[in-house]
Amino acid sequence: MKEKNYASMSRRRTIGNIISYIILILISIIWLFPFYGLIMQSFRSYSSEYGGMVDYIIPKRFSLDNYRFLFSGETNFLRWYKNTVIIAIVVAILQTIIVLCVSYALSRMRFKLRKFLMNFWLILGMFPGFLTMICMYFLLKQFGLTQAGAVPGLILVYIASCGMGYYVCKGYFDTIPKALDEAAKIDGATRAQIFFQMILPLSKPIVIYTALVAFMAPWCDYIFASYVAFGNDKTYNVAVAMTRWVWTNDYQGYFTRFCAGGILVAIPVTILFMCLQKYYVEGVTGGSVKG
């Protein structure tokens, strides 16, 4: 009797597992399909086959035409790529520094306007970001940072208000025991020394998380990038340029070129993300619990 029961339970578990595997495999197919399609279509030649939309996935003949086109100099693809990389790297560095500074001040120091500042920024964050666009464009234009100067202009836009995104980082600092600070203070260390020599070395995961998020954001930004660089082909970032290809030129074979370009954009970002995944997970999980 007992044995039979055990057998039926284990059979039930096996069936349960099989169903789970089937669901997981289905999920994987759904999640991977767009990427599979993207890769396949990027190998479809726009000269021998139609370059727009077709009703098959696997190209009749694999060719590297699209990739050759991107590197041929007929378009500014390399330029766009360079713009985006420059923006992403500079923003990642500066934004990390700023966020760390703000988080340290708000987490470790007690000053008069602290509560006010945090509430004020919280309220400020409830306004939609594009509301600032018109005014921001005008300000940037005064300094020649639009159109031809869009790359430094965009960097400025991204880092100017990034101090408001301190939540995750401050949450991490809050978990470092205050007793450490007190001990260091008794030993005669200044607040600056505590920050640089004690808190920073303990904060490697959050530094990497902040830099990673800051690095990835400019790759996807269409809104501000298209507004600031308006009409100046040379200062587009990849998102703006690729999006324009899809929206306006897809019938001329630009769809397959978009696929190729998209893959070239996605590869380095994806590899970087996968390598640093651990820190990302730590950041979002920590941030989500503290809110």
Add this chain to the structure above:
Amino acid sequence: MSQNKKKSAAASFMSACAQNIAEIGSTFVRGDWKTKVSYLILGFGPLMRGQIVKGIALIASEILFFIYMAGFGAKYLSKFSTLGTVATQKVGRKTVYGDNSFLILLFGILTIIIIAAFIVIWRMNIHENLVEETALKNNKPLPSNAKFLSSFLDENFDKTLLTLPCLGIFIFTVLPIIFMICVAFTNYDANHQSPTNLFTWVGLENFRNLFSFGSQGFGGTFVTVLIWTLVWAFFATFIDYFLGLAVAMLINKKGIRFKKLWRTILVLTIAVPQFVSLLYIMKMFGNDGIVNGYLMKWGWISSPIPFWTNPTLARIMIIVINIWVGIPYLMLIATGLLMNIPEDLYESARIDGANSFQMFWKITLPYMLFVTGPFLLTQFTGNLNNFNVIYLLTQGRPQSMKLTGNAGYTDLLVTWLYKMTVNDTNYKMAAVIGIMVFIVTAVVSLVVYNMLPSVKDEEGFQ
């Protein structure tokens, strides 16, 4: 309770004001001549008492302030009430530029803020004098200049850290937002573009327009867009949340192998830039896309399914595709949290004879909701303003003659705001919509935040 609080806040503000004025007066009456001169020449007292750095900083701020006001600020501030009266004209072949309403509004606001800041500095200057005088009277030495400077690395380190970020936020967020709030009360639109045309204050007319339901009014469209925004945010948040939780539990289940592989596959969606994946998916479901292509080739349908042109279908598609985007995030978060649930809770439930569904309903779900309450709220407000998914997939289309202001059936308030700014240059209405977005977000946040179990009862699950 809250009434009381408000009253006491108002009262404390009044008493703070009174205290300030009293201190300003008494410092002047009791102070020595150095302090008295400081009321006109900022930093004079500190300079005479050897506080060179403070003194120079104060006097420099006064000089800068007057240079700014004389050369720049006063000019704009004087026209602030009308936003300019001299129109740009053509005299013969030449264009004679008149007032520029945009600049008057922007620099008018800036000047008002700078005046307020200067008053604060003036007040700090008086307080500084008072502190110094009291210290000297009690025969205490004043801190040396070097010590004052080095305090910015120690007890004043917060000022060093926050100055630059605050300045950036002020110039690129605070000033523009105040500017746009003001624009909502003007007639700044395509017909009133500076510098060629003037625009001026119109009071609440734009808000009246937003709530007028005539053929020209924005009322009907606003309600349509607002309801869709709320519906979208609700579904996008909760469907993703529960499905993400389900997937996380599926992967975490005992006996499932290759856990890392499944997670990696899902996480790919976060890693690949959204404009690549979403634009491709948008094309996939287009009329000539591969989905319709295959369905037609197999003979399942005779004409393409209008995924993006039928309003209802487009809305469903967006929510479904957002599941594709959203599940991986939730999966990551839920995986971490699920492991935190104490195992003995399940153990004792099992002994009591609970099945796995009951355990999920009684243990897992309450725990998750409790822990992730604030996260759900931010997720919800984030979805209210989720520009990327909507704009990359449909740009708010399909449009309709029934909707004013070029709105489409999948437009959220923010995408509508964006279109109004960029395509129509209808700045006044964009500003009004922006204020509405703020109100919606603020109301939702406040109401939900106060309902959250983790806020009401912090100790609940500990």
